[in-house]
Amino acid sequence: MINLNKDSKIDLHIHSNASDGTLSPEEIVKEAKDRELKLISLTDHDEMKNTEEIQKVALKNNIAFLPGIEISSTLNGSLYHILAYGTDNSNFELIKLLEYNRDLLENRNNQSIKYLIDKGYDIDFSDYEKYKHNPKRGGWKALNYLIDKKICTDIHDYFNRLYSEEKHILYPIFSDTENVINTIKKAGGIAILAHPYYEKDISPVDKKLNIFLEIGIHGVECFHPNHNQLIISECLKFCKEKNLISTAGSDFHGKFISTRSIGYPVAKIKDVYVEPLFEYIKR
């Protein structure tokens, strides 16, 4: 049994090469060990392919592990990520939901490529369909295809130049946030609102988080690299007042998002309220 205490460092939001991160389970655990983390969670986007493997490697290295998934959802036309912890991953409805989300993203990628072809870019759809995405590079298939075809240089160039052109092909409409929360609950898991202030947003913390509280969220990811100190403390205060779980994550993606590191922002068990998650932690 791995011993956790109030000073144990945690990171409950990490991506691997099963979604858009660049590192393998082994490489992630090595980084986590270097940062002296005692509890980690893998939360790939709509994917749980690497969960079993990283759990094994983490436990072998004396790091406790919380199984997780980051699920895309839509509320009032906006995209919200919901972290699902401790779900039964053989649950039929959960598997269907993840498949549905992955299909939506694939269709969105196909649309982007077709749009750029219509715009006169020198690429070919059947060539794109045959293209093999190398998950070690991070990102996603359409992005890496466009980089290899020299249509854009990297993710920044993609978002600054190409994405602004094809912006009218909106993000897919994912499953409704309340439905995602209910699916997580039916699969026996805990639903946490990921990074509520991922993008610049001036709406007050109370107002924003209450909306999610009303549709049944169990907690909020308070520590996140995109949250400043003020946002972190206001989110923590809200969770405390409402008796919600509060969590911390780095949203690490390996080299794909090079500004982020495992274990940052630094958070210890005493800085958050994760005790209700303990029953799901493998150690």
Ligand SMILES: [Zn+2]
């Ligand atoms: Zn996210």
Ligand SMILES: [Zn+2]
């Ligand atoms: Zn994430």
